[in-house]
Amino acid sequence: MKPETPKTGEFSKREGLDEFLVPPKNFAMVDQGLFRSGLPQKCxxxxxxxxxxxxxxxxxxxPYPISNLEFLQSNGIRLFRFSMEGSTKSSAEIHREKIREALKVILDQQNYPLLIHCRSGKHRTGCVVGCLRKMQRWCLLSIIEEYRQFAGAKSRDCDERFIEFFDVSNLKKSSQPAICFRNTINFI
Structure with missing residues (x-):
């Protein structure tokens, strides 16, 4: 016996939902309560x-799309905007200070659950997440592999170099989120 294929929209009605749940492009969980993606659309x-x-x-x-601003307002979501150009230039041209400021917001647990995104969720988002991973003490090879997974065929050497040489020592150690250490095992 073949399983019955639901008609369009039938699944959501059976589950008590008004619509299908569609994540934004390049969506992923970074850590507990922390997510990344491309620019969300109405769907x-x-x-x-x-x-x-x-x-x-x-x-x-x-500019942030009007429909997205309306969604944020109606759901009580705060928007932190860091104006960063998408760039294929050398790593020296990437906005270090803006990434530091974005990391300060990301490291503040009071802002969680939190979504990080740029237009496509690849390069700018990848650099910020890569720098966060350095703070979490991931090995560089794993950080670059994660960056490449989201950047796909458009992986940029300048972004990888930026992540590699980004200095996390200036960011307050006390402001590191608990999420960096949630999955550790305590030995006695």
Whole structure:
């Protein structure tokens, strides 16, 4: 006996949902209560509601879409905008100070659950997440592999060099989130 294929929209009605839950492109969990993606579209709003977001960190020079601003306002979500150009230039041209400021917001647990995104969720988001991974003491090879996974065929050497040489020592150790150490095992 073949399983019955639901008609369009039938699944959501059977599950008591008003719509299908569609994550934004390049969506992933970075850590507990911390997510990354590309710019959410209207079709992603139902999915975003399930995350119960408190904050969004937006990494782009482009204005935030009106429909997204309305969604944030109606759901009580704060927007932190860090105006960063998408760049294929050398790592020296990437906005170090803006990434530091974004990391300060990301490291503050009061902003969680939090979504980090740029337009595509690849390069700017990848640099910020890569720098966070350095703070979490991931090995560089794993950080670069994660960056490449999201950047795909458009992986940039300048972004990889930026992550490699980004100095996390200036960021307050006391401001590191508990998420960095949640999965550790305590030995007696």
């Amino acid at each position: 992603n709003f139902g999915f975003l509601k399930t995350l119960k977001l408190q904050s969004i960190v937006y990494l782009s020079t482009e």
